[in-house]
Amino acid sequence: MLRELQLIEKLTQRTLLPSQTVRCGVGDDAAVLRLGPFELLLASDMLVDGTHFDLSRTDPIRVGRKALSVNLSDIAAMAGEPLAAVVSLALPREVPDALVERLYDGLAERARHYRCPIVGGDTVGTDGPLAVSVAVLGKVEPGGAVLRSGARPGDRLLVTGQLGGSLAGKHLDFAPRLAEARYLKEHAELHALIDLSDGLAPDAYRLAAASGVRVVLLAEAIPVAESLRGQPDALERALTDGEDFELLAAVSPRGLPALLADWPFDAQLTEVGYVEVGRGVELQWPDGRRRSVTPTGYAHLR
Amino acid sequence: MLRELQLIEKLTQRTLLPSQTVRCGVGDDAAVLRLGPFELLLASDMLVDGTHFDLSRTDPIRVGRKALSVNLSDIAAMAGEPLAAVVSLALPREVPDALVERLYDGLAERARHYRCPIVGGDTVGTDGPLAVSVAVLGKVEPGGAVLRSGARPGDRLLVTGQLGGSLAGKHLDFAPRLAEARYLKEHAELHALIDLSDGLAPDAYRLAAASGVRVVLLAEAIPVAESLRGQPDALERALTDGEDFELLAAVSPRGLPALLADWPFDAQLTEVGYVEVGRGVELQWPDGRRRSVTPTGYAHLR
Numbered sequence: 001m002l003r004e005l006q007l008i009e010k011l012t013q014r015t016l017l018p019s020q021t022v023r024c025g026v027g028d029d030a031a032v033l034r035l036g037p038f039e040l041l042l043a044s045d046m047l048v049d050g051t052h053f054d055l056s057r058t059d060p061i062r063v064g065r066k067a068l069s070v071n072l073s074d075i076a077a078m079a080g081e082p083l084a085a086v087v088s089l090a091l092p093r094e095v096p097d098a099l100v101e102r103l104y105d106g107l108a109e110r111a112r113h114y115r116c117p118i119v120g121g122d123t124v125g126t127d128g129p130l131a132v133s134v135a136v137l138g139k140v141e142p143g144g145a146v147l148r149s150g151a152r153p154g155d156r157l158l159v160t161g162q163l164g165g166s167l168a169g170k171h172l173d174f175a176p177r178l179a180e181a182r183y184l185k186e187h188a189e190l191h192a193l194i195d196l197s198d199g200l201a202p203d204a205y206r207l208a209a210a211s212g213v214r215v216v217l218l219a220e221a222i223p224v225a226e227s228l229r230g231q232p233d234a235l236e237r238a239l240t241d242g243e244d245f246e247l248l249a250a251v252s253p254r255g256l257p258a259l260l261a262d263w264p265f266d267a268q269l270t271e272v273g274y275v276e277v278g279r280g281v282e283l284q285w286p287d288g289r290r291r292s293v294t295p296t297g298y299a300h301l302r
Numbered sequence: 303m304l305r306e307l308q309l310i311e312k313l314t315q316r317t318l319l320p321s322q323t324v325r326c327g328v329g330d331d332a333a334v335l336r337l338g339p340f341e342l343l344l345a346s347d348m349l350v351d352g353t354h355f356d357l358s359r360t361d362p363i364r365v366g367r368k369a370l371s372v373n374l375s376d377i378a379a380m381a382g383e384p385l386a387a388v389v390s391l392a393l394p395r396e397v398p399d400a401l402v403e404r405l406y407d408g409l410a411e412r413a414r415h416y417r418c419p420i421v422g423g424d425t426v427g428t429d430g431p432l433a434v435s436v437a438v439l440g441k442v443e444p445g446g447a448v449l450r451s452g453a454r455p456g457d458r459l460l461v462t463g464q465l466g467g468s469l470a471g472k473h474l475d476f477a478p479r480l481a482e483a484r485y486l487k488e489h490a491e492l493h494a495l496i497d498l499s500d501g502l503a504p505d506a507y508r509l510a511a512a513s514g515v516r517v518v519l520l521a522e523a524i525p526v527a528e529s530l531r532g533q534p535d536a537l538e539r540a541l542t543d544g545e546d547f548e549l550l551a552a553v554s555p556r557g558l559p560a561l562l563a564d565w566p567f568d569a570q571l572t573e574v575g576y577v578e579v580g581r582g583v584e585l586q587w588p589d590g591r592r593r594s595v596t597p598t599g600y601a602h603l604r
Contacts, residue, residue, distance in 0.1 A: 021385055031421030031422045035385070038337060040385075042421060042422065042437075043388065043422060044388040044389075044437055046390035046391075046424050047426070048427070048429075048430070051426060051427055051429075052426070083335060083337070084323065084344060086333065086344055086437055087346075088435045089348075090348055090350055090392075119335070119344060120330075120333045120346070122347045126350045126430060126431065127352050127430065128429065128430015129428065129429060135344075135437030137335070137344055139337065
């Protein structure tokens with residue numbers, strides 16, 4: 001889908017008008033809109049049966065959870081707060097009510113937990129697979145949206161949680177890092193933020209490109225998921241597996257020891273690298289050797 | 303889909319939390335959210351190939367137009383102004399770039415014309431039909447959202463444009479009545495507003511139910527589409543054909559002659575009935591005879 005994504009980005013750029021309202025359109029985790037003394041965040045994600053989940057062997061409550069959580073993760077990645085969500089469902093005609101109810105149980109659970117009421121949406125019939133499309137509106141104080149474009153040479157890179165292996169299960173039940181993002185904004189000089197939807201390597205590449213800097217990842221520091229430890233490809237999978245939905249943050253080194261020492265969340269916070277002048281992403285080993293990493297993370301690691 | 307819609311409405315009600323933010327959640331054309339001195343509107347609609355359009359014989363530019371316009375019609379139905387939209391696309395793997403570009407041409411055309419920039423979204427692969435899900439954010443001055451629940455006995459009912467036969471083509475190219483809605487709000491005592499997505503009869507029924515009143519439609523006054531005139535079922539189709547996307551408004555009779563005389567838009571404005579104490583929808587003939595109309599519009603007319 002990378003080619004399609006680039007096409008869509010190009011096409012969407014074309015529809016953007018000079019506007020007082022739009023501070024940041026296509027190209028970040030959520031759009032940032034100015035409205036009086038507020039900044040609003042708007043994001044949407046669609047999940048399709050057979051692509052993002054498999055209803056033939058997945059409890060629909062987990063599909064509901066994921067559908068809202070991926071959107072909440074976009075709001076977290078801007079250091080924002082969710083306000084409300086709308087849900088559009090495409091339902092195959094033979095889907096039983098019980099499945100739809102169970103899917104909504106998952107949506108409702110996440111809506112309550114993260115204080116993001118579901119305020120409307122649409123339901124349509126389809127001859128294809130079930131699809132659920134969610135859009136989330138969020139807010140942030142004026143100028144408070146943290147973009148992926150603010151990283152500066154000298155910044156340190158932090159990652160929440162552990163990386164890799166998410167598709168074995170975590171991708172359906174993950175916790176969007178809303179509170180963690182707000183804490184980072186309040187307790188660090190937070191310059192850039194992105195959520196890891198496609199994998200540490202490709203998303204670090206996005207952050208580097210948007211910020212006009214080079215990202216250096218320390219191979220031995222990357223928090224590999226417990227399920228992957230001891231496997232020969234553990235590091236590669238931590239770099240390239242998608243759907244971790246953890247945060248990658250660029251912060252000033254000032255106050256970093258205290259930030260790491262006082263971190264109050266269950267999900268660990270790990271320093272995984274730094275930002276320097278340059279472009280792209282490089283992986284560095286303890287002996288100083290480096291390899292460049294491509295946007296897909298694969299090529300130079302194999 | 304009526305049964306599914308009722309299920310979804312019930313399930314969505316269940317996810318609503320007591321909230322300072324939500325003035326009006328599920329059950330109107332758009333949700334109304336309070337944010338400081340603003341009221342925000344949030345709506346979403348999904349269109350699926352084979353259900354809402356047929357790509358095998360429709361120029362994709364018209365699909366793009368419709369995808370944004372149905373959402374803009376929801377904002378019009380609250381008498382609001384659009385701020386921005388996000389677009390999620392489910393693309394079958396064999397879809398050529400040219401088709402996607404053409405679809406975006408339709409989105410972009412409507413985005414420019416109605417000043418609603420497309421600020422982001424998502425693109426996913428699907429094994430099913432192409433689907434396009436749009437969410438629109440709008441705004442209105444505080445307390446200014448016009449709900450479907452405000453109609454009062456004595457109000458007159460107005461309809462924009464002409465009704466029926468939309469599926470022969472108009473449903474893909476219709477003009478959302480944003481300016482007409484704002485004009486009604488500024489030049490009439492506008493009590494209730496709804497857009498005609500399912501047909502005059504079912505949508506009048508919704509307005510009646512939400513307002514706790516009876517709607518009386520004058521059979522000879524209903525503006526039947528030119529393409530239907532002379533056909534034996536013209537009136538029934540004007541009442542029950544879906545996807546007109548015209549507005550049905552309940553206004554105070556005060557100032558109505560001037561409103562009708564000064565109406566500045568190409569789309570005609572027609573007085574089609576009135577509101578009285580009671581419930582449901584009745585159709586009245588010039589000789590005073592009445593028949594009740596069911597929510598689907600069909601039963602008592604045949």
